[in-house]
Amino acid sequence: MKSINKYILVFILFSVVTNVHAENVRVRILSTKIIKNFIFSPISGSYMIYGDGILLMDYDPTGIFQMAIEGDSIRLKTFEKNIGKFASLKMVAKETFAAYKVKSIDPTSHIRTYDDNLEVSISADKSQLKIINIVDLEKYIAGVVESEAGKNSSLEYYKLQAILCRTYLLAHINRHVVENFEVCDDVHCQAYLSRATEDNDLKAVIETKGLVVVDNELNLITAAFHANCGGETCNSQDVWAISTTYLKSVKDTFCLHETAAKWQRTISREDWKSYLQVKRNTPLEDSLKNEGTTSFNQQNGRAIFFVEQDLKIPLKTIRADFKLKSTYFSIQPLGDSLKFSGRGYGHGVGLCQEGAMRMAKLKYNFQDILHFYYKDVHLVDLSALNYFKQE
Ligand SMILES: [Zn+2]
Ligand SMILES: [Zn+2]
Incomplete structure (x- = not known):
């Protein structure tokens, strides 16, 4: 933080927080249902x-x-x-x-x-009815932590999740402003299924009250996270075409033996062949002769594209089309089928939740975990605002 001018910081954070309408947040609840x-x-x-x-x-x-x-x-x-x-x-x-x-x-x-x-x-x-919960910001954060991070994690992990959820909220506070609320309760914004009931969630929020994460330019970071990276996180530009200084690929061994570390899927050769045919957009008779590429290897690290002759299909497209758990998979032919052996769960950008939970269990503190998954970021305290207001 020493390179950051305190007054610039306070000014920027002040302008962010004034949009929060004091301490309350307007959250549309039951937003996925009519x-x-x-x-x-x-x-x-x-x-x-x-x-x-x-x-x-x-x-x-x-x-x-x-x-x-x-x-x-x-x-x-x-x-x-x-x-x-x-x-x-x-x-x-x-x-x-x-x-x-x-x-x-x-x-x-x-x-x-x-x-x-x-x-x-x-x-x-x-x-339909539009139902809005007007709730204290920190109570909302506790509810999001419980919804996003589940139960039975360690306090240190919940602290980190609270800081990231708070940062995410403040960075997206204008997302639904034309609809007369600030955030929805769906994953479109952040999952918020109920108020917090776990002591650790509430404690984590209280112990990190007002803390948010900014990058070198003092912008609130896009606090992306996912369930499990499979051993390597992704650069944001490889997934969303947006380059940042902090969402950079890191090798992660902490998540390798956790629940979502591995997955498998079998897809028939016929389905795969017709999929490639559509992607190639070649005449049917040419395609029928050509089975297409039936093996693919990411054993030595993540790739961005599946290469099929002169065609490059983004792996994120294949993931979406086949509803795969991640883009981090290899393919092997197996009789009439293809075996997809995958690693991780989610888009792979930013914090790997299962890796971070494991780090917390191994007694890393939330600052260590934060800096492991996000590069060149700074923790700042919104209470600096009070100092600014008294000046
Ligand atoms: Zn939303
Ligand atoms: Zn991981």
Whole structure:
């Protein structure tokens, strides 16, 4: 950090954080589902309910409310009575620590729990409810850490994941701004399936509060991560055509014996042949004579292309077309089929989660792990902002 001018840093981070609207984040929840009807019920604390901006009631914490689309409005009711129809509804927590559960009427849906406030409106085309969790930034980060990193990892790993999720949020805070929320709860932004319930997730967020990662130019990094790199991560430009100073390929031995280190897949020669035929775009009679390349080797490191005569097919295209776990595979002919022997799971750019979890178990600290997977990056504390404001 010594090469970085503190005042420039503070100014840049200040401009980032002012977009976060103080300390809260607006997250669209249940964003992958079409919700027309759902139930809201507090699980701790108490709530005030507003309909179209008017206070309707101070809410009994044991109550259950149903919200459903009815024409252009949202019908709000309890099991006992109809309360009314509104264009928008807001459930505002009266205490700092208040939480609620929601559940779609769809019988296959699960109960989800969230902290802080809820806002409900109708989508522009009137086809579904738009449900927004207005939540303290750090509580949101804890929920993302739990959703993205799973359970049973070590505290040091969760700390790193918290820093990366916070960095990712602040770098993408304007992603949905025209839709009147900031991030969605899907992997499009970051998975956020519920509030955090694990002590370690909450502790990790508290112990890293405000920490984010920047590159040499003081930009928040694109904190890319994936499940398992298979032994070697990828350069960002080889996967996304975007070159960065920090998303650089590294050899990683930490993930080699973890759950997602290896995979196998069998594809018939016929399917492979017709696939190459389409890619070559050659006349059918020529293609029928030509079986195409049936072996391919990445034993000594990652390649970017599958080379077929004068044709270069990006491995990421083959991965997408055949829904393979990674681009890090070799191919061997096996009777009427081809055997794909693969390594790793995911796009391979940035942090390898299983490798990082293993490093944490081996007692590397979160700074060591961060600098192993991201080159030339710096950890900075957003609390420097307070110093700037007092100047
Ligand atoms: Zn999104
Ligand atoms: Zn790895």
